[in-house]
Amino acid sequence: MTYSAVILGASGYTGAELVRLIATHPSLRITGLSADRKAGMAMGTVFPHLRHLDLPELRKIGDLSFEGVDIVFCALPHATSQAVIKELPAGLKIVDLSADFRLRDAAEYERWYGKPHGAPELQKEAVYGLTEFYRDKIAGARLVAGTGCNAATGQYALVPLIRDGVVGLDDIVIDLKTGVSGAGRSLKEGLLHAELSEGAHAYSAGGAHRHLGEFDQEFSRLAGRDVRVQFTPHLIPANRGILGTIYVSGEAEAVHGALEAAYAGERFIEVLPFGELPSTRHVRGSNFCHLGVVGDRVPGRATVVAALDNLTKGSSGQALQNANLMLGIEEEAGLMLAPVFP
Amino acid sequence: MTYSAVILGASGYTGAELVRLIATHPSLRITGLSADRKAGMAMGTVFPHLRHLDLPELRKIGDLSFEGVDIVFCALPHATSQAVIKELPAGLKIVDLSADFRLRDAAEYERWYGKPHGAPELQKEAVYGLTEFYRDKIAGARLVAGTGCNAATGQYALVPLIRDGVVGLDDIVIDLKTGVSGAGRSLKEGLLHAELSEGAHAYSAGGAHRHLGEFDQEFSRLAGRDVRVQFTPHLIPANRGILGTIYVSGEAEAVHGALEAAYAGERFIEVLPFGELPSTRHVRGSNFCHLGVVGDRVPGRATVVAALDNLTKGSSGQALQNANLMLGIEEEAGLMLAPVFP
Amino acid sequence: MTYSAVILGASGYTGAELVRLIATHPSLRITGLSADRKAGMAMGTVFPHLRHLDLPELRKIGDLSFEGVDIVFCALPHATSQAVIKELPAGLKIVDLSADFRLRDAAEYERWYGKPHGAPELQKEAVYGLTEFYRDKIAGARLVAGTGCNAATGQYALVPLIRDGVVGLDDIVIDLKTGVSGAGRSLKEGLLHAELSEGAHAYSAGGAHRHLGEFDQEFSRLAGRDVRVQFTPHLIPANRGILGTIYVSGEAEAVHGALEAAYAGERFIEVLPFGELPSTRHVRGSNFCHLGVVGDRVPGRATVVAALDNLTKGSSGQALQNANLMLGIEEEAGLMLAPVFP
Amino acid sequence: MTYSAVILGASGYTGAELVRLIATHPSLRITGLSADRKAGMAMGTVFPHLRHLDLPELRKIGDLSFEGVDIVFCALPHATSQAVIKELPAGLKIVDLSADFRLRDAAEYERWYGKPHGAPELQKEAVYGLTEFYRDKIAGARLVAGTGCNAATGQYALVPLIRDGVVGLDDIVIDLKTGVSGAGRSLKEGLLHAELSEGAHAYSAGGAHRHLGEFDQEFSRLAGRDVRVQFTPHLIPANRGILGTIYVSGEAEAVHGALEAAYAGERFIEVLPFGELPSTRHVRGSNFCHLGVVGDRVPGRATVVAALDNLTKGSSGQALQNANLMLGIEEEAGLMLAPVFP
The missing domain is CATH 3.30.360.10 (Dihydrodipicolinate Reductase; domain 2)
Known part of the structure; x- marks a missing residue:
């Protein structure tokens, strides 16, 4: 079975790293990519190392369809993420790579990030994404908050x-x-x-x-x-x-x-x-x-x-590992790439 | 079907790169690794980036078995390679990554490498490994000479x-x-x-x-x-x-x-x-x-x-691409890893 | 004898390199530094590697005095340079590090830089700063145009x-x-x-x-x-x-x-x-x-x-070598620093 | 007045760094350079960044004259240093850059370096070279031990x-x-x-x-x-x-x-x-x-x-600073070179 994935904020390094990893994932397929300021461009133009891949064009988030999407990776900047996720169709499974949902306590969030949280109900729902220690909760979660690297x-x-x-x-x-x-x-x-x-x-x-x-x-x-x-x-x-x-x-x-x-x-x-x-x-x-x-x-x-x-275990690799759990796929799917040395 | 591969000279960078690539190859399995001076050591000790893999111990070439081996990658130094390959069981399929069989003409070899070739009959037999231009010959070859990078x-x-x-x-x-x-x-x-x-x-x-x-x-x-x-x-x-x-x-x-x-x-x-x-x-x-x-x-x-x-298209990736052809596997098997950037 | 030097555009790399070189020059003293957007800051804040030096504060060009100044190094961006130099007191000796006065021909300038030159009379006067081949002219020049690196x-x-x-x-x-x-x-x-x-x-x-x-x-x-x-x-x-x-x-x-x-x-x-x-x-x-x-x-x-x-022979070192000539100082003064290796 | 300096072990990085610094020192002149395995070679061949300097040829230590030498910089490997210094003419002022004389206690030396000290009387005599805290002792010392970086x-x-x-x-x-x-x-x-x-x-x-x-x-x-x-x-x-x-x-x-x-x-x-x-x-x-x-x-x-x-404050610059003190020269002579950035 093939699952459909959308990446929001695909023009940053964590977005590109997600595409790199998913490129050889056996059962995920990228069906949407967003990048606000680079909407209309090809991913291979923004990141020439990905030019051999057959990828959808970069679009503004509002121009993406979430119909039939199985998982959304949200690689947007801090603060932007909470505003965007709040507006996504209810029920969508989401792995957020920003800092927005890492802290469960609203006061702590405000203390470290300098303003009140914009989606406190989602903040409560989010599961912390340190896979090895939150595995069961992640498998059943709708919104997972990737940890800081x-x-x-x-x-x-x-x-x-x-x-x-x-x-x-x-x-x-x-x-x-x-x-x-x-x-x-x-x-x-x-x-x-x-x-x-x-x-x-x-x-x-x-x-x-x-x-x-x-x-x-x-x-x-x-x-x-x-x-x-x-x-x-x-x-x-x-x-x-x-x-x-x-x-x-x-x-x-x-x-x-x-x-x-x-x-x-x-x-x-x-x-x-x-x-x-x-x-x-x-x-x-x-x-x-x-x-x-x-x-x-x-x-x-x-x-x-x-x-x-x-960028991998500290961010996009972790996100993919969590997505695998959320989708019921083998946890290491697409992630067994050996390190590149030298 | 799974094919058995042996890598001679696994303690150098091209040897390690072969292991890295084969690690996620769908139908190749490494059954032997040689490294003369590091015989007895684990590959994960010589190259800690490969420590997560289940690999055979490094051995001297003479201690390896070639029984049932489908392909040999020879990542030995120049000149050593020809001496070793000459002694391998006849009929073994071999991809050589050294310079030893790149030049078809014995005089040219001697001119560039400073001494007569030690296995001139193999030199004649070897097919030049620039895949895209020697594809058919490589598919039918027993000995393929990897190009210089x-x-x-x-x-x-x-x-x-x-x-x-x-x-x-x-x-x-x-x-x-x-x-x-x-x-x-x-x-x-x-x-x-x-x-x-x-x-x-x-x-x-x-x-x-x-x-x-x-x-x-x-x-x-x-x-x-x-x-x-x-x-x-x-x-x-x-x-x-x-x-x-x-x-x-x-x-x-x-x-x-x-x-x-x-x-x-x-x-x-x-x-x-x-x-x-x-x-x-x-x-x-x-x-x-x-x-x-x-x-x-x-x-x-x-x-x-x-x-x-x-190390990849210029050497070990090319070698694997050629091995795929020689074994009748899909040419890009194990090779579609996206570039790592940044 | 000590000569007074002013550096315009001191917040870029060539400006900082001039300060580094002049720091151990036996007879030059920096009496003015300009940096438009960083006016009011200390040079040691903008470039902490220069914090041990006793330097004038960064100012806007208009706030600098050119009274008694012996040489001006102009390390401003291309195009800005010509506009600024045109307005400096007549008679000031100037070494320009920008591209503005490198080409003697007005048409060539326009062809390569995309617009007419703003100070064509100075363009004619400027001596090309490739020291070893224009030494005599440089020694007598009022305006020297540093070469591209x-x-x-x-x-x-x-x-x-x-x-x-x-x-x-x-x-x-x-x-x-x-x-x-x-x-x-x-x-x-x-x-x-x-x-x-x-x-x-x-x-x-x-x-x-x-x-x-x-x-x-x-x-x-x-x-x-x-x-x-x-x-x-x-x-x-x-x-x-x-x-x-x-x-x-x-x-x-x-x-x-x-x-x-x-x-x-x-x-x-x-x-x-x-x-x-x-x-x-x-x-x-x-x-x-x-x-x-x-x-x-x-x-x-x-x-x-x-x-x-x-940054040295290709730009600021060359500029200092030319300034030495223009001031009648020993040509290599301040410039015999040995290369830093490793 | 010009002082004569000899550098033992000039083919390593600290030796080359000493030459770089002394190159613009106002009152030191290098009159001897040793390098055992590279004896007979020009310093500019071993370190091409120093090729513009007029330097003595590299020699074996035994082939150097110490007649009229004011200061010896000993940039030899640990353990070699003590054996060599013991044999140098008595009364020579020496700055040692090795670890051999840093520890005053013989038992501590043996504990950290794994064998008894070969020149324990010199070990007692040596002054620890952390300039700012041993300044007076250094000024009167015959043998100064450079600190570890x-x-x-x-x-x-x-x-x-x-x-x-x-x-x-x-x-x-x-x-x-x-x-x-x-x-x-x-x-x-x-x-x-x-x-x-x-x-x-x-x-x-x-x-x-x-x-x-x-x-x-x-x-x-x-x-x-x-x-x-x-x-x-x-x-x-x-x-x-x-x-x-x-x-x-x-x-x-x-x-x-x-x-x-x-x-x-x-x-x-x-x-x-x-x-x-x-x-x-x-x-x-x-x-x-x-x-x-x-x-x-x-x-x-x-x-x-x-x-x-x-290589500078942690080793050769420190050594030169100490040599200045030992020779009664201005402490910062040759050492005010500004940092190289970027």
Whole structure:
């Protein structure tokens, strides 16, 4: 059976990544693509790497038909997403890749995003899209909220540790090194090649990054009390990939054991042997997440390192994995592409 | 039906790329992997990006069984390849990725590679692996010689033009910009990140590059007379991709028309609209080759630009395409992966 | 003695490069900096790498004083430059880094830049800034027009060859690989790191690049007849550097000899031994230009390769070298900084 | 007055960086260069970016004369350095860039470097080369031990904080992102462009990196008790630069104040305004170190970020700064080169 998929916001990187993945999916077919400012253009013109595909022309959302559509991927900017989804035909299955439905609490949303939520009833309905931990709910959901790519990286390392109580809750430090595609295709001086290559810097440091809202929500829920991690993201000169170095108190072997147990049956999460650490280059272009743990000469301290591709496991790959669940397809359909190295 | 494939020389980049592609091939299964110095190791240790795959352990060639093997990919170094293939069981179908069987003429081989060929009878038997132009012969061959990656790039631009007589034969200039993975995983100072990044340089200039042997052989055969192109390869700071800028005399529209006609039915060769030029970033990780043509203010001159991924269409993807033909499988099986951008 | 310098358009890369160079110049002092949209800001805020310097605040041009100023560097955008320079106090010595005064012929200017020149009398007065070939005129000039960075690269390779008649005039091909800083700090999608890194492409191919106007003007003047070269620039993923690969007919040794003779006494132009070719990484951040020549297996053909840093020898370093001449300072003052490698 | 300098181990990156800096030093002249395996070669052949300089030929150490030499820079590999320095003429002033004399305690040396020290009397004599904190001792020293580049980065952020008691001592985390030139010009698979670019990974994690010996020695001395920090270095795809993100407990304003006070009169250490954070790209190729501090939403926590160029302030620039002190020259002579951006 073939399912019909529509992608809203197809002219950004996550939209293009969805098309790339669906291109070899055995049972999904793209029947609609939207891009407001580029309506009327061919996808292969906007993204020449997709020119070999037979794709519908880019249209304005209002010009798309949702008749017979099985799944909608909404890759629109934050805030736009909630306004658009509210107006879509009721009953449509939707995977949203924006930040709009990640936080369940209206006050938290307003705190991190600076204005009241425009679709609070949908906000309540949305299921958080961290597949491995919300699988059953996602399978039955109508609206799934894709996680932040940084938030996914930190959670794959920490969710089992906090849930199983093998690490302290008050001294967690998450230091992320992220590739530039996470910032999207927006025209900002700091994203120019001449500005970004051959260097590194921290941004949104000191507790200012919005993905902290997700960490707070999920970690506090698991711990049954408030958990407030420290989190510093850094931009490094690579297009794809997030490397998370996470400092915790806890016995390193117990930490490693908790991760191994948590991900024992998972296709996409690879826990490396104790003492080995991952690299973003070994997950590039794929839906895999690699996790490693090492002890420290300081007793009772451990370091967990997580690597994933922000555009795939951190965003569009995750979205497709969730869509597979929602449609009742095999969860890994279209997602077993091996990483591209070198 | 599932076919059994063995890869000799699996610890280099072309070997790993074959594994990456076969990982999602519908009807090939890897049953043997060789790597002389890394025998006994797991492929996932040598190439962590492949650790999620269930693969046989690396062995010495002598420890592999070829019983029931349907196709052998030989990704060994030049010169080693001919010695090894000579000793393989007769009747095995083999795709060789080295330079050993690219040149049909023993004297030409000796001239470019500096010593007599060690398996001249096989040299005669081997079919040149430029799929689109040797398809029928490849389908019936026992031994196929993969082309040089630079040689493939130049030929996709020039074969139809020389064959159809739309360009002059005596003033062809091929200026290539190639990514560093084409040089393999060898430990050379010039391939270090600190030496290579943030710069560009020419190498093997002035008619010294061995892929000229292929250009001479193929272009002269097509023209029915000696053709000697000028060819300068350059190393640029990118991992994958070859961009060929080819200067010819001829009417630009006729040049474009000849390319469009030649590749009209081809799945992997995309001829862009007249005046548009390709980029290596739009074929990265894929088996596609993009071609563009532009005229010049100097009357009677045209520029053709070709882009492909040296590890895929220029090497391992080509090898798999040829193997599909030799096995009677659908030619594009396992090869329709969309390019990875950004 | 200390001379006073003003930089107009200090918020772009060439402006910043001027400040970097003048920072260690023994006898120049920056007394004014303009940047229209960033007026009121500190230079160290706009360019944090310059924060250790004691510099005047950025101002609008109208708010600068030119009283007692010895030299003005005009690093404004094309077209803006001519309008601004026309209004500056008469008698001021000016080095212009824009394209506005490079072409001496009003019709040629209009042809390449699409509109009539706004200061044709200044256009006539301006001296072309290719230092090594216009040294005497520059020393006595009031207005010097900096060359295009691509134009400089091609001319360092070709001027002696055309002047001395050692190469054919009708089949010259200039293939350039240029770093991204040449495109300036402008917000264009194609200049984003995610778009540009890990790939290469040609642009303004087929005779469309404006620096051809300079090639035509200078080469035709030297040859005493029209010379029309072919020229294809390519963008590669490096911040600085232009590598020019230039294909000529001529005897390679004679070509090499002509370059050696032409640059025998020059401090900044290094002609490599015959057969050796340069790399952009070995001139990075410096005012040096490296030139190499290799013969070809095709008799009567030679390849010249030129490497320089587009922001230094191709632009701001050249401007400072010319300013030194105009002020009667030692020509290499402030310019002997060794290249930064790796 | 001109002083005579000899560089031992001139064929590595730190040796070349010394030559680059001394090239524009007003009162140092290079009179000898050693490189064991490259003896007999010209420096400009080994490092073409230095070809414009008039330099002595590379020789074996035994073939150098130390007659009249004022300062020796020893840029030899670890362990080799101690054996060589022991045999140099007594009384020679020496700046060693290796790890051999960084640790004052023989047992600590053996613990971190795996064998007994070969010149323990020199080990005792050597002064630790962190200029800003050992200035007086360096000025009077005969043998100065250059710090590790990572060790310098961490110490510039932490020395004033530990000394002034404004941070807790038991929960310091140092997360470093370092460019690849810090690993030197050695032929290791992991340093190839194809392996390193477009990704990031941690190495020597969990308390295994040798620069911890320096942190332990210096921080414990300042605190008057054992201090054991956590330290994870990461390799990122950049040639130069170290970005250190340092997590501490303490009041952020007090932390910032301590840094501002400590570096108030320093030419090379720039403390950014509170809340601003530095980038490695803004110190590239220079002797500057930029420091920034930000508070955290978690009360009582602060993040300090330090950026320097590992080859300059982290190694050869530091060595030259120390040599200036030892020779009684102006401390910043030859070192005021502005960073190269972009």
